[in-house]
Amino acid sequence: MNYKNISNLLERYFECTATAEEEQLLRSYFQTEEVAEDLLPYKDLFCAIQSEAGVSLPADFDAKLQQRINSQKPATPFRARIISLNRSLSPFYKAVASVALVITVGVMSGNFWSARDPEPVEYNYANYHDTYSDPEIACEKVTDVLRDLSTALRGSDAADTAAVLTDAKTTIKE
Amino acid sequence: MKTLLFSLLIMLLPTAVAYGGSEQDFIGKMMSHVNSKADTYLDSEYEHITVSPTMIKSVLKMIGSNSKLLSDVDADKQEQLKGLLENVKSLRILTVSKEADKYMTLTQKLLKKHKRVYKEYAVEQLGEDKQIWTRQSGKNVIEIVMIEEAPKGKDTLQIVDLTGSFGDNFFNMLMKMR
Incomplete structure (x- = not known):
């Protein structure tokens, strides 16, 4: 060679x-x-x-493999399960329950907060522009308003008094 | 669980927002609406008068300085007025001289919109042409709105809006006013 x-x-x-x-x-x-x-x-x-x-499998390879296969647990047989309508709708029921709970808590908290005494109301007096620059004229206007309000309220008070008197007279007659 | 708690927190946050801030009285609310529709509500149809807290203070000062010059009777009246004015912060008057129905409709619409805020007072006894609505904060009345319609045949309307702090003492003094 x-x-x-x-x-x-x-x-x-x-x-x-x-x-x-x-x-x-x-x-x-x-x-x-x-x-x-x-x-x-x-x-x-x-x-x-x-x-x-020159690499080859040992002589007892087949025996060991078979032993390993035989030692494994048999697989459970697969059975088809019938899922009922209720079971399939279960996620939907859970979602509805969650939404209902959230809404209920929200409404209750809203009622709670609104039922409490509200925070002091701050009117935007900075945006008020006086019509009158003379305090005397403003005083006259305010006095007239208060007088009208007093008359209106006394009118209702007088009506209450009259109703009480009428009831009393009716009771005496009976 | 985390998603549910987060949702609850997001939902509760708006209800926890503090009230307050800049608030308009009833006539202020009306004027905002009127000014936004200037072609419907004409300037010639109404007159709007405002007496601000600053002017009220000036009036009180004036009453205080004038009281020494008055007779006993007039001094009592001035003292009564002073007592009342100390509770008043502002006064607004809206006087409608034309198309009163339009403004009355707006008034009713706003009262309905803010029905949780304004409560009607002494409905039957006041008569058909008068209404008094009040706004409360805690135990005190903080706003009085008096609506006076004109008798039949006249196309006028007057709305008076007082803000301040009106407790039992104020109403007692008011009832004694002549």
């Missing part, structure tokens, strides 16, 4: 055009100790291929 032949075979090997016999020749060559110096880099390749070819 001369150097030139090995080189040719290597070239054919890397081009994937080498036959099985030629590959075997290459492996046999690289397993010898008389490998040319410039072909030494390829020695590890052909030796690794050769060592990998």
